[in-house]
Amino acid sequence: MTSVWGLQYPSFSNGAAYADLDNDGDLDLITNNINDPAFILKIIPIHSKKINNHNFLRIKLQGTPKS
Numbered sequence: 001m002t003s004v005w006g007l008q009y010p011s012f013s014n015g016a017a018y019a020d021l022d023n024d025g026d027l028d029l030i031t032n033n034i035n036d037p038a039f040i041l042k043i044i045p046i047h048s049k050k051i052n053n054h055n056f057l058r059i060k061l062q063g064t065p066k067s
Contacts (some may be wrong), residue, residue, distance in 0.1 A: 011036055 002008050013040065015032035022042065029041040 003053065004040060007040075013039070 011031070011033045012031050012035075013031040017030050018027040019030060020027055021030075021040065026043045028043050029039075030041045031041070033039060
């Protein structure tokens with residue numbers, strides 16, 4: 001299943017984050033790889049429409065950044 005899921009590439013990862021990169025309500029996985037480009041793994045919403053109807057919270061921060 002690793003090739004079906006897009007995980008067939010060997011890597012050494014030292015960090016990961018979840019984000020909704022395609023704005024579909026499902027979190028995608030981003031991994032930081034040492035000496036290689038990051039992996040972005042899109043979560044395909046096969047069952048999520050049945051489970052949560054794509055409910056999510058969107059936050060927009062306002063203000064000036066502090067240095």
